[in-house]
Amino acid sequence: MKLGLLRDKCRKKPMEGVKVNLARTTRRFSAHTIDEYEYIELPRSFEMNAGCARVSAQHTKFPEGFIFGVATAAHQIEGAWNVSGKGENVWDRFTHTQPEMVADLTNGDVAVDSYNRYLEDVEALEYLGVDFYRLSLSWARILPNGRIDEINPDGLRYYHALLDALAEKNIKPLVTLFHWDLPQKLQDLGGWANPELVDYFYDYSDLCFREFGDKIKSWITFNEPYEICEDAYGDILKAPGLNSHGVGNYLCSNTLLKAHAEAYHLYDQIYRPKQGGNIMISINSIWYEPSDPNNEEQVTLAETANQFKFGWFAHPIFTEEGGYPAQMVENVARQSEMEGLARSRLQQFNDYWIQRIKGTSDYLGINHYTTFLVTGPGVDPTAKSPSWLKDIGAVTTMEVGGDSASTWLRVYPSGFANLLRWCKRNYNDPIIFITENGFSDRGTLEDYGRISYYNDYLSEILNVIYNDDVNVIGYTAWTLMDNFEWRAGFSERFGFYYVNITDPNLPRTPKLSVEYFKQLIANRELPQDDRFKEPSLKAREDLHVDFDRVLNELSKPNARELARLGNHACPLRTLKFRSVNFGPFSLPLPQDASIRFNLGPGSQLQILSVTFERLRGAIFRSAATYLPLFKHIRQ
Numbered sequence: 001m002k003l004g005l006l007r008d009k010c011r012k013k014p015m016e017g018v019k020v021n022l023a024r025t026t027r028r029f030s031a032h033t034i035d036e037y038e039y040i041e042l043p044r045s046f047e048m049n050a051g052c053a054r055v056s057a058q059h060t061k062f063p064e065g066f067i068f069g070v071a072t073a074a075h076q077i078e079g080a081w082n083v084s085g086k087g088e089n090v091w092d093r094f095t096h097t098q099p100e101m102v103a104d105l106t107n108g109d110v111a112v113d114s115y116n117r118y119l120e121d122v123e124a125l126e127y128l129g130v131d132f133y134r135l136s137l138s139w140a141r142i143l144p145n146g147r148i149d150e151i152n153p154d155g156l157r158y159y160h161a162l163l164d165a166l167a168e169k170n171i172k173p174l175v176t177l178f179h180w181d182l183p184q185k186l187q188d189l190g191g192w193a194n195p196e197l198v199d200y201f202y203d204y205s206d207l208c209f210r211e212f213g214d215k216i217k218s219w220i221t222f223n224e225p226y227e228i229c230e231d232a233y234g235d236i237l238k239a240p241g242l243n244s245h246g247v248g249n250y251l252c253s254n255t256l257l258k259a260h261a262e263a264y265h266l267y268d269q270i271y272r273p274k275q276g277g278n279i280m281i282s283i284n285s286i287w288y289e290p291s292d293p294n295n296e297e298q299v300t301l302a303e304t305a306n307q308f309k310f311g312w313f314a315h316p317i318f319t320e321e322g323g324y325p326a327q328m329v330e331n332v333a334r335q336s337e338m339e340g341l342a343r344s345r346l347q348q349f350n351d352y353w354i355q356r357i358k359g360t361s362d363y364l365g366i367n368h369y370t371t372f373l374v375t376g377p378g379v380d381p382t383a384k385s386p387s388w389l390k391d392i393g394a395v396t397t398m399e400v401g402g403d404s405a406s407t408w409l410r411v412y413p414s415g416f417a418n419l420l421r422w423c424k425r426n427y428n429d430p431i432i433f434i435t436e437n438g439f440s441d442r443g444t445l446e447d448y449g450r451i452s453y454y455n456d457y458l459s460e461i462l463n464v465i466y467n468d469d470v471n472v473i474g475y476t477a478w479t480l481m482d483n484f485e486w487r488a489g490f491s492e493r494f495g496f497y498y499v500n501i502t503d504p505n506l507p508r509t510p511k512l513s514v515e516y517f518k519q520l521i522a523n524r525e526l527p528q529d530d531r532f533k534e535p536s537l538k539a540r541e542d543l544h545v546d547f548d549r550v551l552n553e554l555s556k557p558n559a560r561e562l563a564r565l566g567n568h569a570c571p572l573r574t575l576k577f578r579s580v581n582f583g584p585f586s587l588p589l590p591q592d593a594s595i596r597f598n599l600g601p602g603s604q605l606q607i608l609s610v611t612f613e614r615l616r617g618a619i620f621r622s623a624a625t626y627l628p629l630f631k632h633i634r635q
Contacts, residue, residue, distance in 0.1 A: 059462040060526040067474040068521045069172075070125070070496065071134035071436055073179040073223070075108045076483040078138060080115035084154035087144025089181040090191070090232075091486075094239035101241070106489035112481060112499050113506050115158065122165045124480060124497055124508060129521045132172040134435065134476050135162070136179035136223065139204055146183030148203040156211060163215040174435075174476070175212070176220040176282070177205055177263065180228060180238065180486075187240055192252040193233060201259040202266060209271045217277035219267065220435065221260045224284040224367055225313045229253045230388050238486060246386030250332070250346040257316055257349075257357055264360035281317065282365035282435040285310035286408075287419040288396065291373040301394040302374040304331070306422065308392045314364070316349065318427035322358040323349050332391045339386055346391075363473070364423060367436035370408065371415025372396045404449070405440040405492045411453055417460040424470045431471050434461070438478035440485075443493040447511045448534035454516065455526055462526075477517060481508050 075091050082088070095107035114121055125133050139146060141155035166173055178201070182191055186200055205221070222228065231237035234249030242248050260281055267279045288305035290298030307315065307325040315325045323329075324346065332346040349357065374394050383389035401412030416437075423432060439453035454477065464470040482495035490501050496517060497508040512532070519527040 059459070059466045060528070062462065062524045063465060065473070066524065067131040068517075069130045069132035069134055069174065069474070069476050070128065070480045070517075071174075071476045071478050072114070072121075072136075072480050072483065073176070073181075074136045074138040074141070075111070075179070075181040076479075076485070077112050077114040077121075077481070078141075079108065079110040079113045081109045083115065085141075085144060085152040086138065086155065087140035087146070087152075088184040089138070089140040090184055090187050090239040091181055093184050093187075094241060098241075101236075102487055102489045103491045104489035106484060106501070108484045110506075111484045112501075112508075117506070118158075118162050119165055120508060121480065122162075122169055122171070124510075125166075125171055126169045127510075128496070128514065128518050130171060131521070132174045132218070132474075132476075133166055133480075134174040134176065134220075136176035136181075137208060138181055139178065140181065140183040142207070143183065143204060144185075146186035146200055146204070148207060151207070159212060160215075163212065167215065172218065173216050174218040174220065175208075175216045176223050177201075177208060178221065179223040180232070182240075191233070191240065191242075192228060192255045193242075193244070193248050195255050195258070197255050198259045198262055202262045205263040206266060209267055209275075213271050213275040213277065217275065219277060219279040220282045220365060221263050221279065222256060223282045223435075225253065225256050225260075225281070226284055226309060229256060234388055235384075245384045246345055246388065246391065249388055253312060254347070254349070257313065258353060260317075261353075261357040261360045265356075278362040280361040280363040280365045280433065281313070282367055283310060283313050284367035284369075284436070285419060287368065287371045287415040287422075288374050288394075289371060289400075289415060289418065291375045291397070298374050298376060301377060301392075303327075305372075305374055305392050305394050305396065306419075308388065310419075310423075311426070314423075314427060316354070316357045317359065317361050318364060318430055319358075320428070322354040328391075331393060335386060335391050345386060362431075363433040364427060364430040365433050365435040366419070366423070367478075368416055368419055368434070369437065370398075370410045371400060371412040371418075372398055372410075373400050404453075405442050406488065409440055411439070411456075413453075413456040413460045416457050417464050420461070420464045420470045420472065421468055424464075424468065429469075429471060431473055433473060434475045436476055436478040438494045440492040440494050442491075443482060443498055445498055445509065445511050447513045448532075450511070450513045451516045451532050452534070454513070454520075455532075458520075458526060 075089065080086065081092050091108055095102055095109075099105050099107065137159060138155070141158065142152055143155075144150055144152050163173055186197065189196065191197065209219075227238055229249045229252035232240060233242045233252040234245045234247075235241070236243045244251075264279055267277075271277070272279075285306070286309060288302045288309065290302045292298055304327050307327050308331075311325040312328060315328075316322055329344070329346060329348050333344040336344040336346075374396050376395050377393060378395045380389050380392070380395050398408065398410055401410035401415075404411060420432065423430065437454075437457055439450045441447055441449055458475065461472055461475065465472055477496070479494045479496075481497035482490065482493040482499040484490065485492050485494065490499075495511070496514045497510055499506055499508055516527055516532050519529070
């Protein structure tokens with residue numbers, strides 16, 4: 001299909017809007033000039049409405065069979081922390097003994113009271129129209145001391161009631177066995193640093209498969225093992241906050257991966273033949289990109305960082321060779337030797353466990369929210385010694401993309417696409433299930449930021465499905481309703497439904513994103529309604545330009561300021577082509593900046609200046625070059 005951009009406005013009305021992502025489309029578009037018409041050649045999958053009024057250079061329709069759901073976790077929503085036989089878990093202990101560790105001094109004692117209000121939650125799920133609901137089981141609610149010798153009947157009753165309520169609404173459960181809330185009695189024995197946890201988790205899994213397996217056909221063993229091992233054992237960011245950096249985190253991963261494998265084999269050999277379900281692990285990852293994609297050292301370091309983050313738990317399961325990534329093993333061994341240790345802090349699995357762990361996941365579950373940039377070699381300023389972060393040997397920055405309410409969550413959709421392509425290449429084209437993705441704000445009901453986040457990230461998923469043949473089969477939004485966000489408490493809100501925690505009734509109030517997600521699921525297509533666009537953006541031309549590669553060429557102070565504005569999919573009020581070849585383009589950005597640039601020799605985009613009104617006219621200059629897309633376009 002060919003999109004014509006007319007040179008002569010008098011002959012025919014020009015296109016009112018075009019969406020293009022330069023970083024992606026220039027690999028697929030070619031420009032031509034024929035007589036009076038100048039056009040860009042687009043892939044056949046692109047859609048054009050009648051009358052040449054509007055072209056959207058992106059996919060919007062999800063493939064047949066693609067499924068949508070939302071996620072929660074037991075400790076974050078249930079409350080009833082010591083009700084009807086439930087045992088204490090590590091987050092109960094952590095928030096009760098160190099309440100100052102939570103930003104707003106809240107805890108999960110009541111959370112949003114889903115233990116008592118689960119029927120309201122199911123009604124909200126029904127309204128959304130979800131295909132499935134991802135929830136987790138509270139180990140301490142089922143086994144108060146973590147061991148099989150004490151089973152809590154009320155815990156079994158509660159989850160059966162919830163599963164039955166979901167079944168009545170034809171909502172499939174996707175159930176996580178462990179979402180960070182280890183029974184405190186097991187933590188007292190050393191928790192995941194103790195190899196005995198393999199057997200305790202096996203017993204717990206066995207009970208859950210046997211008790212609930214007729215109602216649950218999709219299981220997740222562990223949610224975000226990185227967060228469990230690095231943040232909880234190698235740092236103080238999650239409970240129990242052991243801060244055994246560089247040691248406890250690697251002991252944890254050894255135990256956790258073995259426990260996952262044993263639970264998988266138990267289900268695969270004993271319960272799958274009778275129950276016919278599936279089981280996977282859910283791995284989270286910040287995606288790391290080089291700040292300068294032309295810098296080979298940064299490219300290599302970004303790959304190392306991704307292996308340390310995602311590969312730490314994916315490589316042992318999803319690769320042919322198994323075991324921890326070679327670069328990770330080498331780095332930790334080298335650092336350990338420099339520290340004077342006789343053996344590495346990270347021990348590679350023996351042959352038995354390499355084989356035992358390989359292939360133990362039916363799908364690759366991915367939780368993804370954000371992207372960081374790698375700026376060069378060295379020890380990250382925030383790294384402790386020894387530590388996982390120091391072992392990487394790279395310096396990173398969060399100065400990329402747009403803001404959210406979470407300091408760690410930068411809005412950078414193209415990073416998600418890059419992660420998915422990377423997983424396809426590295427893990428033999430696995431079936432991928434997105435098990436979490438979401439956006440935080442402070443709780444506004446007209447949550448345009450959340451809608452924009454979902455729309456842009458889902459657009460990238462569609463692009464990799466159709467353009468790169470990445471096998472993504474399902475998407476899970478985090479989260480159904482505002483809930484206890486761990487150390488952030490309720491200060492960061494991710495939910496579709498707003499929960500007023502100052503009201504004893506904890507009412508759930510739908511945000512605008514509820515209607516967006518409901519329409520998305522009903523039509524299996526990205527909603528196009530103007531009501532989902534921020535009012536200040538509705539009157540703007542719908543042309544999007546990806547400036548991430550441009551920013552990589554700018555000097556660091558400039559890149560930092562531009563990144564604050566959000567360099568992916570920046571809406572532009574105007575696009576003026578003032579001359580045929582090398583005339584200046586003027587692109588006023590939607591916030592407080594404007595960019596001026598020329599087309600230089602070879603039709604390369606040349607940044608001339610960046611001006612910020614808030615800085616009272618301060619001008620930064622750089623000679624960045626970028627992508628010959630507009631070579632033949634005139635207007």
